[in-house]
Amino acid sequence: MKHEINFTLNGEAVTCAVDIRKSLLEMLRDDFELTGTKEGCGVGECGACSVIIDGRTVDSCIYLAVWADGKAITTIEGIAQSDGQLAPIQAAFIEAGAVQCGFCIPGMVLASDQLLKDHAQLSRAEIRRGLSGNMCRCTGYQKIIDAVQLADAKRQADPKTVVLPHFKIEQ
Amino acid sequence: MAQKHIIGQAESRWDAIAKVKGQANYTGDFPIKNLLHGKILHATIAHGYVTSYDISEAEKVPGVLKILLPEDLPQIKYSTAGHPWNLEPKKRDIEDRTMLTRHVRVYGDDIGAVIAKTPLAAKQALSKIKVTYDTYPVYLTPKQAMALDAKRIHEERDNVIASTAVGFGDVNQGLDEADFVLHRQLHTPVQLHAHLENQVATAFQSEDQRYTCISSTQIPHICRRIVAQANGLPWSLVRVKKPFIGGGFGNKQDVTIEPLAVAMSKAMGGKPVQINLTREESLAYTRTRHAIDYDVKLGVKKDGTITALDMQVLSNQGGYASHGHAIGGKGGTFINALYKMNSLNYGAKTVYTNIATAGAMRGYGMPQVIFALECVIDDAADKIGMDPIEFRLKNHQPDGFYNELSHTKQQDFRIGDCLKQGPEAFKWQAKVQQAKAFNQLQGPTRRGVGIAAFSFGTATYPFGLETSGARLILLPDGSFKLMVGATEIGQGADTALSQMAADTLGVPFESIIRDAITDTDTDPFDTGAYASRQTYIAGYAIRDAAEKMRKMIIQRAAATFDIRGEFMDIVDGNIVSVSDGDLITTVKDMAQASYFDWQTAKTMVAESSVNIHNNSYASGCTLAEVEVDLQTGKIKLLSLMNVHDSGKIINPLLAAGQVEGGMAMSAGYGLNEGLVYDELGRPMNNNLLDYKLPTTMDLPDLDEIFVETKDPLGPYGNKALGENPTCSPAPAIRNAVKNAVGVGIDTIPLTPESVYDALQAAKAPKGVS
Incomplete structure (x- = not known):
């Protein structure tokens, strides 16, 4: 059975008649061809499928697609600027050498970006706690935490780089 | 002009931008029209024999296209190990499996398969297949499997598959001479690779009527061979493409699902079929650390x-x-x-x-x-x-x-x-x-x-064959396409290998262009990512190819400017005089001439292949x-x-x-x-x-x-x-x-x-x- 939903996807108002059994992850990948969101476990253990829903980091594999109705969703494809310029957190991941196989990276980048938005300043311990729901097998997390710290330091040094909030629904 | 060394520099990996943007395509990310989905029926006992299958209910599930039993597929025994093929039969890996089997040796063994229009239909069908087993004793440890009355797990050989001893000197004498003898029993666990991307493979018949398998593999060239062997096909009828891969750590140095993916596509007349393992399958039913x-x-x-x-x-x-x-x-x-x-x-x-x-x-x-x-x-x-x-x-x-x-x-x-x-x-x-x-x-x-x-x-x-090939193509704007069979699996091989090529050529790191896909049809032969071998073995191949290419570019400059080659060097993309560093020409100009000069146009490709001892x-x-x-x-x-x-x-x-x-x-x-x-x-x-x-x-x-x-x-x-x-x-x-x-x-x-x-x-x- 299909159900029609309306939501904001990476800043754009969209409509989708979606199979009610589908997860948000399946809808993003199959119906919107946004394959940057990855499936690592399908049951909310690894965080590879993390997306941002109304300013919260969520495992899209255990979030029903129909629940997206009325929400604002940001995926990895939606955080660079419209001219393609990388978001500060994306640039920090590259500069810190945080990327290896890259499969956890979309979720990790989104979770990190939201973490930065939620805190004016972050300690390494807070970064560790904030990213504890996102698994990585390549990096030992060292350079991922470095990247978040780097992005944090850069915004402290230059307040102009403060990242815009993720897309919210216009009231 | 001083040579700018690129070896030893913290260059950013070339694929990092695509990966932080979610733009990097992994095997499961390619849009394939009319893709069918294959699922494996796993044994629910650890040791025994399947005496019968009842697939009547499973066949009725809407969307189910085919149910495969062991008898439906080739019964050719093969090994899944990612080692180079050995011309001496005695030295080959033990060939002890078929794609599907009635002989259950491990819990989760592959005893059947379903092809359906959707993953859900395939899963529903799996749950409706009824299997009857004869069960045998289960051996969890070597000691249990070595007991005198233990049943052979593979009929044709002893449970002890190999036994060796190496060393020197007289250990008994040494223990006698010691002031202290420590005697310890130590045990290590079954560790899992737990790469974030599960095994996934998509197979289809390509336009030339051969089979293409897109796969998350560390060993594309070996994968081609094993897929062909298991399916009884000539090796050249299989083409393996490896896109970005979400970690392997050795698990994808075994060819686990690819032969079956190709067999499924064959069974469907060449239609595309994907096997995408679940996390639970990948963890328990693929490979582990001993x-x-x-x-x-x-x-x-x-x-x-x-x-x-x-x-x-x-x-x-x-x-x-x-x-x-x-x-x-x-x-x-x-x-x-x-x-x-x-x-x-x-x-x-x-x-x-x-x-x-x-x-x-x-x-x-x-x-x-x-x-x-x-x-x-x-x-x-x-x-x-x-x-x-x-x-x-x-x-x-x-x-x-x-x-x-x-x-x-x-x-x-x-x-x-x-x-x-x-x-x-x-x-x-x-x-x-x-x-x-x-x-x-x-x-x-x-x-x-x-x-x-x-x-x-x-x-x-000296235990294994170590060969690798590399190819460099000079592009019209003075950049280079580097082609290798060495496999990027997230470890950064492509970036390190590109640094090597740039360093030997004398050009900027950015002048080297790699490819997101390793393709057995077009990339030089290399056995793949394992044994911490690639920067070493492929490194020799790249150095050889880059030296050849460098020589060709210098030869062209020597002929063009009437200066002996040994008086010239390539530094940061410029061809300069060795004695005073003065600019003679650029790699870009030589590249342009190699494509378009009316008299002398002749494009430059340098190939190498090494066998390292x-x-x-x-x-x-x-x-x-x-x-x-x-x-x-x-x-x-x-x-x-x-x-x-x-x-x-x-x-x-x-x-x-x-x-x-x-x-x-x-x-x-x-x-x-x-x-x-x-x-x-x-x-x-x-x-x-x-x-x-x-x-x-x-x-x-x-x-x-x-x-x-x-x-x-x-x-x-x-x-x-x-x-x-x-x-x-x-x-x-x-x-x-x-x-x-x-x-x-x-x-x-x-x-x-x-x-x-x-x-x-x-x-x-x-x-x-």
Whole structure:
């Protein structure tokens, strides 16, 4: 059975008649061809499928697609600027050498970006706690935490780089 | 104009931008029209025979197109191990499996398959297939499978699939001459690779009527061969494409699902079929790190001389041979590489059992043997009252040691430097004093420090064939397309290899263009990503190709400007005079001329292929600091540092990332990880909730230093690094726990329960247990 939903996807108002059994992850990948969101476990253990829903980091594999109705969703494809310029957190991941196989990276980048938005300043311990729901097998997390710290330091040094909030629904 | 060296620079990996943008396509991300979905029917017993299938209900599920039973597919036996093909039949990997089987050797064995229009329909059909079995006794350990009355797991061979002994000297005499003999039994667990991307493969008949398999594989060229062999096809009828891959760590050095994906497509008349394993399937039903049991006797004199080491090894192979004895049999050479001793006897058996098939996993047997060795070495130092670092410094092999067991001269072997520079950087002495002061407070926790050393080979010579090819194409704007069969699996090989090409050519790093896909139809032959071989073996091929290309460009400039070639050099993309650095022309101008000059146009391609017959031994050590809760047995890792003798570091940023990831994997090995089975051979924790992969909360900041030299043999002074970091953290942690609480625990992982039990046992009065 299909159900029609309306939501904001990476800043754009969209409509989708979606199979009610589908997860948000399946809808993003199959119906919107946004394959940057990855499936690592399908049951909310690894965080590879993390997306941002109304300013919260969520495992899209255990979030029903129909629940997206009325929400604002940001995926990895939606955080660079419209001219393609990388978001500060994306640039920090590259500069810190945080990327290896890259499969956890979309979720990790989104979770990190939201973490930065939620805190004016972050300690390494807070970064560790904030990213504890996102698994990585390549990096030992060292350079991922470095990247978040780097992005944090850069915004402290230059307040102009403060990242815009993720897309919210216009009231 | 000074040559700008690109080797040794922290260049950003070329694919990082695509990966942070979510733009990088992995196998499951390609849009394929009318894609069908294949699912595997897994056995629900660990040992037995399928006497019948009832597929009548499953066939009725809407969307189900075909149900495959073993009889429907070729019954050709093949091996899944990612080794080069051997022309000598006797030296080939054991060929002991078919794509589907009625003979169940492990829980989850592939006994059937469903092809459907949707993954859901395929899953529903699986649940409706009724299977009847004859059940056989289940053997979980080598000892059980070696019992006199044990049934053969494979009819055609003994459960002990191989048995070897290597060594030198008289071990019995050595043990007699020792002041102390330590006798220990040590055990390592079934570790899982747990790459974030599960195995996935898509197969279809391409326009030329051959079969293409897009796969998440570390070994595209070997994968092509094995897919063809299993399906009874000529090798050239199969084409394998490897896009970005979400980690492999050795698991994707076995060809697990690809033959079946192609067979499914064949069964559907060439339509595209994808097999996409679930997390639970990937963890329990693919490959694992061998669990190995060690029985060790070490003889030591009061002055620290090691008189004898006798190590008896039982390697748990699981249900199929895969890489087989190559792993359990490997230790003797590298014990000899690391320490001096009067005698050594390393006897190893690899044994079929009914647990998951063990294969290659990062370190390939070394994490196991180094755990066993470094526990006993550390205990020996304690026994004679010698500092553990001093004991290792006294006994390590010197630079230039000739290893008789592998016929390898260990040139530029810097373990001594690691053991000196590591403790200094780690502030070992200060940490020892801090731990003593902390422990004197008699609080609920104790602190301690520990060390472990290792040696590691680069690639597989003299045991395996080491070939690699490279191709460089000069593009019209003076950039170069680099084509290699060496496989990027996330470790950064493509970036390191591009740095090599740029460095030898004398052009900027950005001038080298790689490809997101390795394609067996177009890329030169290389056996793939394993054995920490690629920067070394493919490095020679790239150096050769780049030198050829450089010569061609200079020849063109020499002809154009009437200047002898030896008077010219290529620096940062410019062709300059050697004597005064004056600009003569540019690589770009020569490239343009090579495509478009009316008289002389002739495009430039440089090819190379190498067969390497040398090996550079690497080494290193880990230093660990822990805090142990005496009441709960919980270990907190306070600090961890790896020290590496890996020759010249091609890219320090990527190298550090490799080391940190390896350290985390080994910390997990020592502290938390292990697949466990019930008595029926059913895996109990094949999910990421119950299989304890380290998270950000479980690790401290990870430190590493490189004892950097230039290896005299390595193409760019480099030697192995990719797997090395996984060798020594687990035993260093174990030794730190012993330093903290006075009890050496010989079975990993050191879970809170096992530490608690060990502490209780140590407290119990002698004679009571």
